[in-house]
Amino acid sequence: PRRQPARRRTTALATVPVAVAALLGAAGPAAPGGTGGSGAGDPYFPLSGNGGYHVRHYGLTLRYDTASRRLDATAELSARATERLTRFDLDLKGLTVTAVTVDHRAAAFRRDGQELVVTPRRALRAGQPFRVRVAYHGTPKPVTDPDGSADGWIPTDDGAFVAGEPQGAMTWFPVNGHPKDKASYDFTITVPRGRTAVANGILLGQRTAHGRTTFRWRETQPMAAYLATATIGRFRVERYTTRDGIQVYNAVDAREARAAAPVLKRLPAVLEWESRLFGPYPFRAAGSIVDHAPDVGYALETQTRPLYDSAPTLDTLVHESAHQWFGDSVSLTAWKDIWLNEGFATYAEWLYAEQHGGDSAQRTFDALYARPAGDGLWAYPPGDPGSGARLFGTPVYARGAMALHELRRAVGDRDFLLILRSWAAGHRGGHGTTAQFVRLAEAKSGKPLKGLFQTWLYTPGKPNSA
Ligand code: ARG
Ligand code: ZN
Numbered sequence: 001p002r003r004q005p006a007r008r009r010t011t012a013l014a015t016v017p018v019a020v021a022a023l024l025g026a027a028g029p030a031a032p033g034g035t036g037g038s039g040a041g042d043p044y045f046p047l048s049g050n051g052g053y054h055v056r057h058y059g060l061t062l063r064y065d066t067a068s069r070r071l072d073a074t075a076e077l078s079a080r081a082t083e084r085l086t087r088f089d090l091d092l093k094g095l096t097v098t099a100v101t102v103d104h105r106a107a108a109f110r111r112d113g114q115e116l117v118v119t120p121r122r123a124l125r126a127g128q129p130f131r132v133r134v135a136y137h138g139t140p141k142p143v144t145d146p147d148g149s150a151d152g153w154i155p156t157d158d159g160a161f162v163a164g165e166p167q168g169a170m171t172w173f174p175v176n177g178h179p180k181d182k183a184s185y186d187f188t189i190t191v192p193r194g195r196t197a198v199a200n201g202i203l204l205g206q207r208t209a210h211g212r213t214t215f216r217w218r219e220t221q222p223m224a225a226y227l228a229t230a231t232i233g234r235f236r237v238e239r240y241t242t243r244d245g246i247q248v249y250n251a252v253d254a255r256e257a258r259a260a261a262p263v264l265k266r267l268p269a270v271l272e273w274e275s276r277l278f279g280p281y282p283f284r285a286a287g288s289i290v291d292h293a294p295d296v297g298y299a300l301e302t303q304t305r306p307l308y309d310s311a312p313t314l315d316t317l318v319h320e321s322a323h324q325w326f327g328d329s330v331s332l333t334a335w336k337d338i339w340l341n342e343g344f345a346t347y348a349e350w351l352y353a354e355q356h357g358g359d360s361a362q363r364t365f366d367a368l369y370a371r372p373a374g375d376g377l378w379a380y381p382p383g384d385p386g387s388g389a390r391l392f393g394t395p396v397y398a399r400g401a402m403a404l405h406e407l408r409r410a411v412g413d414r415d416f417l418l419i420l421r422s423w424a425a426g427h428r429g430g431h432g433t434t435a436q437f438v439r440l441a442e443a444k445s446g447k448p449l450k451g452l453f454q455t456w457l458y459t460p461g462k463p464n465s466a
Contacts, residue, residue, distance in 0.1 A: 034085045034087075034123065035052070035085065036051040036052020036053060036083070036085055036087075036088040038050065038115050039178075042334055044335040044387060045167055048166070048170075048178045049176050049178025049180060050176050050178075051083075052081060052085050053124075053176070054080050054082055054176070055077050055078070056129075056183055056184070057077070057184045057185070057186070058075060058183055059185075059186045060074075060173050060230070062190070063189075063212075064159075064190070064230075064232055065192065066160075066192055066195055066232065067192070068139075069140075069160075070137065070138070071153075071172065073136055073137065074135045074136075075133070075136070075174050077090075077131065077132040077133075077174070079129070079130055079132060080127065080128065080130070081130065082126065084123060084126050085120075085124040087117060088118055088124075089115045089116065090115070090116040090118065090176065091114055091116070091167075091169070091175050091177040092114065092115075092116040092134075092173070092174040092175070093141075094139075094171060095136045096137055097134060097136045098135045100118050100132065101131075101133045102121070103130050107132075114170055116134070116174050134174045140152070140160075143167055145166065145167065145388065146388040146389035147388070147391065147392060149298065150168075150296070151163050151164055151165055151166070151171075152164055152167075152170070153171045153172040154295075156291060157292075158232075158234045158292075159191070159232030160233075161233075161291045161309060162228075162229045163229065163296070163300040164226040164227070166226055169225035172230065173228075178225075179225075179226065179332045180331075180334075182331060182431075184219060184220050184223070185199070185201070185228055186218050187200075187216065187218075188215075189217070190213070190214040191232050192212060193211050193213050194234065195232055195233060195234060196234070196235040196237060197215040197231070198215075198217075198229065198232075198251045198305065199215070199228070199230050199305075200219040200227070200302060201220065201285050201304055202218050203215065203249060204216040204217065219303060219304065221282070221283055221303070221329075222331075222430070223328070227301065227302050227328055229300075231291060233251075234253065234254065235252055236252050237250065237251050238250040238264075242271070244271075244272070244275070245284075246281060246285065246286045247287075248267065249286075249287040250264055250287045250289075251287070251288070252264070252288075252290040253290060253292040256291075258311075259310075259311035260290045260311035260312070263311065263314050263317050264317075266314060266317065270314075270321050273355075274325065277417060277420065278325045278420055279325070279421045281325075282324060282328070282429070283303070283304045283328075286305065287305045289302070289306070290312065291310075292310060296309035298392070299316055300320070301328055303324070304324070308320075318352045319346065319348065322344060322345040322348030323341060323345045325424045326424070327344070329424065329428050329429060331431045332431065333431045333432070333433050334433070336383075337432075338382075338391050339400035339434070340434060340437065342392070342396045342400055343382060343397065343399075343400020344401075344404065346400060346401035347361070347400075347401040347404040349401075368399075376393075376394055377395060377398055378399070378461055379395055380393075380395050380460065381457055381459055382395045382403065382457055383453070384457075384458065399456065400457075403453065403456035406452055406455075406456050407449065407453075410445075410449060410452055411447060412445075415444055415445045419440060422444060423437060438453050441453075
């Protein structure tokens, strides 16, 4: 459980008349002359992501020395300009950049806070594909989030716990760091012999030479940058293929192995159960990284391979697995829609309990609904929690799940599952918004549901009806 400091939204724009704020754009003054802008336009994280281009693929080559904690890296981005660009931004926090090329020609660059501003020799035309190569090094440090938690490259006693939600990707590679911009990834990670580097997708190969081991990983499915990992440690590795042909790779810190084993054993069954509910598992690879990172305090649904700071409970495994459908395959277009991730993954836990001899979802709902009006559960509505500090608060997880339970009661089990499945199928590998989900729910059930969602997602205070 995380502390949720009651924080009022105080932005410079708060006092600007709405029309003027709209003209300025949520990301700040629009940059004239084709510079894309320093953010993707998300008011929760105005500097995350960038405008003016889309990244199709990241090729990351990392070499990490666990003793000195130094990273030496190159990032090769295949991108496409969405407008004419005389310069563009990438997100990168800390680290030293030594060279940038655009289409193999040296490009001018400067650092401006968390932005790496690149000026290619020639302006990029709208629609033009281009390649960016960034050489960089240094000691990566995590970023502190508005809620006080840390994410990004988090050093551990034997490597690094690498989790990027919501804004930590920029602590270890130059990135268009907003979930709107999904890409495929290749990782080549070199670590001291005896350490294992685990990223997303399929392990293409590993080679040891001169006291170092290089791991090559590939994620071909579109992935939001915050779901990328390159977690390093002394891990015990287990590999197998499930009945459904999913390649499983588990990496477990020895200190967590005994507690993790009985839970990880259930992964194939959990994925099969979720596939029956939500439709086919959206990826070819799966698995878990169970690290020993006592200071982190959370797990993350890193794509294909959730990352745990210690041995997970079965509930947490079910939760992070459900995110593979809801959050990873179907991504957010704006952080305010975070309940589409956390409410859904939490409701998957409720359904799992209901179908495996635990409490019914109704019982879980009732216990929450019994909380008094002053309880933190009702502190703010989950449909637009109001700031990046509230992304991972109880209202988003629990009241978000309660909203889904209300939907289920309104449309019945059959239509409810039909809605979840068509959501996962219809937006697979892409994005979804709350408005689209509400429309889908109405279309599949034939019932008017705007009032229900208005009450449960957007109305402050404890809802009256239950
Ligand atoms: N999405 C994660 C989950 O499944 C939580 C990530 C929390 N991140 C953070 N920086 N506190 O619940
Ligand atoms: Zn979650």
